[in-house]
Amino acid sequence: MQTMKKFNPAKTNSAKINLLEAFDNSFPQRNYLIIHRANEFTSVCPKTGQPDFGVITISYIANKRCVELKSLKFYLQSFRNEGIFYENVTNRILDDLVGLLKPKWMEVKGEFSVRGGVNSTVIARHGRIKNENTR
Numbered sequence: 001m002q003t004m005k006k007f008n009p010a011k012t013n014s015a016k017i018n019l020l021e022a023f024d025n026s027f028p029q030r031n032y033l034i035i036h037r038a039n040e041f042t043s044v045c046p047k048t049g050q051p052d053f054g055v056i057t058i059s060y061i062a063n064k065r066c067v068e069l070k071s072l073k074f075y076l077q078s079f080r081n082e083g084i085f086y087e088n089v090t091n092r093i094l095d096d097l098v099g100l101l102k103p104k105w106m107e108v109k110g111e112f113s114v115r116g117g118v119n120s121t122v123i124a125r126h127g128r129i130k131n132e133n134t135r
Helices: 069-077 086-101
Strands: 022-024 033-044 051-061 065-067 105-115 118-126
Touching: 033 069, 051 086, 065 069, 065 086, 086 105, 086 118
Parallel strands: none
Antiparallel strands: 022 065, 033 051, 051 105, 105 118
C-alpha cells in the first residue's frame, strides 16, 4: 500500500513550485483570456486515504508572464499522492500560480467527482479587471 503524504495547505511547497516554468507574454498590453483545463486531476482525501478525482480549470489574464504547459502538467500531477482537501488544493494552485505569474486576473476552478452522493466545486479568484470602458 502506498503511503499518503499530507500537504500543509497554509504553506507553499517549494519543490512543487520549482516544477512550474513561465515564458514572456507577447501581448501584455492586451487583456486576453487564457484557459487551461486538466481533465484527469487526482489527489487523496486526507481523512479516508481514498483517491479524489476532478477537473481543474485555470483561467487567467496574463500580465508579463504565461505558464508553460508541460511544467503545469507536472505540477498538477505532483498532487497525485498528497492528502489534501478540495478547498485547500484549489487555493494552493491559485496561490502558487499567482506567485509565479503575477497575472492581472486569475481563477482556479476545481470540479470534483461525486463521493458519497455529493459533488463539489471550489472556485478561487485573484485580482479584479476594471471595465476597459471606464478610465
